[in-house]
């Protein structure tokens with residue numbers, strides 16, 4: 001296939017599947033050309049400038065499901081606060097979560113903390129340098145293990161993420177779902193010879209760069225591609241049919257949140273949506289996926305003595321397949337409720353506490369339906385130091401006018 005192939009010379013509609021790939025390989029100079037392009041055009045990213053396995057592992061975990069631009073905002077600061085496994089393992093998991101604020105998918109932060117503990121306890125604070133020991137660590141899956149093994153230790157492991165799978169499928173004109181294990185097996189087979197002939201870390205990064213910046217999901221930028229003549233999908237004119245679209249409908253979610261202020265403190269909660277935002281502090285929120293009825297009924301079920309006041313604003317937020325519209329209301333204290341006071345700052349509350357204490361030192365309200373939920377009154381300064389859900393950051397910016405993003 002030559003670079004001069006044009007639309008007219010392409011045959012459309014030929015079905016290539018993983019089966020037809022068996023034994024296939026990429027042209028011998030594929031890797032050389034890809035790497036030359038990467039060295040010239042690859043982005044200068046902080047995790048590409050270091051050889052520190054810890055720093056590289058942190059970047060790989062942050063980059064899972066999160067855009068490079070967002071990670072760039074958080075990465076340096078996270079490493080300043082937690083420069084190595086020992087510091088992270090010795091630190092408080094809440095502080096780790098707080099530094100993760102804004103990156104989403106907070107389970108990764110908790111899992112990184114557990115991983116740091118395992119590395120310190122089992123490996124003296126250094127990542128093991130073989131793939132099986134890496135795989136045995138908590139929170140490390142096949143992709144992360146291969147990425148770390150190749151980027152940190154030069155092991156010939158192919159790290160296939162979604163971007164790389166898409167690029168390889170196009171190179172080989174595989175029209176099947178790249179997630180299928182038979183397809184993954186063939187992609188490995190396809191790239192393995194090239195991987196063995198080049199520095200594995202650079203080869204993986206070059207493929208990542210190609211997938212992230214050129215071989216884009218819907219509109220591949222073939223004009224910027226270093227290997228268009230080696231791409232079977234392009235030569236067949238089927239590049240936009242790969243990967244096959246199986247578009248999940250976007251799920252519309254409605255939330256209603258309450259912002260309650262008293263004497264310069266705001267009422268914040270954590271654990272009200274187990275499995276959704278378990279670790280992060282947020283506003284009392286009715287989530288249409290989890291609860292029925294009105295916001296006032298929800299507040300009543302949680303034993304929070306407030307009611308919905310006027311609408312203060314609306315924010316949109318969302319991840320991958322969810323579009324969330326959150327209406328933010330002012331919260332008013334229920335006139336007939338007794339003095340309701342919970343803990344005043346994050347430092348003095350035990351993890352998992354449900355209710356703090358009243359101002360006179362007597363125990364707070366009993367844990368009712370909200371058992372497992374923490375709640376408290378916090379100043380803006382205290383909120384800025386909490387592990388805070390991105391939606392709460394947005395809500396405060398919109399209706400209170402304060403910027404709680406960590407810088």
Ligand code: ADE
Nearest residue numbers: 045047060063068205208
């Ligand atoms: N996504 C996953 N790993 C990456 C890396 N090392 N550089 C850029 N994007 C990535």
